């Protein structure tokens with residue numbers, strides 16, 4: 549039965565009225581470089597291992613899964629310890645369905661009505677959307693013209709707004725900009741000087757960075773959180789597995805808001821299989837970094853303004869002609885290449901694909917530029 553009821557006629561919360569959901573277009577075009585996915589499918593031996601582990605899990609699907617995901621968190625801690633330059637214990641790790649859910653749980657625990665979160669924009673739009681969904685006030689902090697964070701301006705924003713949570717995305721999405729250790733430390737200290745503030749470093753893309761993870765900063769800083777995901781470097785966006793490292797007390801806080809059994813047994817088994825193949829999966833990261841650097845170089849050779857990237861995507865522009873960046877987005881789509889318009893004036897973002905996809909993208913850019921000039 550359809551009632552032709554519209555969303556606006558429902559008694560939704562005031563702050564959700566007239567808003568649109570998050571949504572990158574999922575269009576069926578030859579070259580899809582718009583959601584920063586890893587372009588390489590999982591290798592066959594891993595697919596077989598996932599089938600095996602999921603079969604084992606299936607035999608017990610009549611039971612609820614391990615609510616605390618102990619085996620999975622232990623393996624994630626092992627991965628972080630091996631690659632992050634700092635020992636991380638199982639008690640410091642928490643996992644959920646994508647880092648989006650991790651971030652939501654953080655705001656459920658540390659944000660909420662009467663509280664605020666601050667992020668330096670342009671940045672990952674889900675930070676502000678999750679703030680809205682959890683009834684946390686949102687403060688848009690500043691960035692410089694070149695998209696780096698100006699520590700002095702950031703300190704002032706923190707002192708003026710006294711946020712309860714500060715997001716630092718490094719490497720940043722959509723700009724690709726890494727945030728240095730000194731900057732993170734300065735912002736962390738500036739926030740603590742005002743009041744106890746949770747500082748969340750979103751490292752979704754850190755495996756693609758030229759620099760190191762900020763995990764070692766966790767030592768002695770109980771208000772610092774580093775969030776990660778298996779969606780990018782591990783090439784498992786469809787799995788939905790994100791995680792964080794922080795003080796064990798932060799993990800205790802998240803257990804107050806997480807739904808019981810939030811991580812299904814199938815999900816835990818799949819993630820564990822993927823972690824057994826960490827070295828193979830991370831092998832793709834080097835290829836993607838080399839391709840990302842090629843895309844940066846070739847776009848610059850075409851005379852475009854390209855933001856330095858530490859991620860698996862590249863921000864390029866400027867497109868200030870009629871229709872702005874959106875006209876160029878459409879023109880690329882007409883050439884069969886889907887990139888992302890994140891609403892940053894004059895700029896677009898392209899994810900790093902396979903060498904063939906990147907070449908097709910660069911060719912499309914050449915053609916579109918020729919038409920524009």
Ligand code: PMP
Pocket residue numbers: 583584645646647648649672717720721750752753776777778779785788789790
């Ligand atoms: N953080 C950043 C900066 C992202 O760009 C994304 C995904 N685009 C996420 C977190 C969330 O990823 P997931 O939920 O797949 O872990």
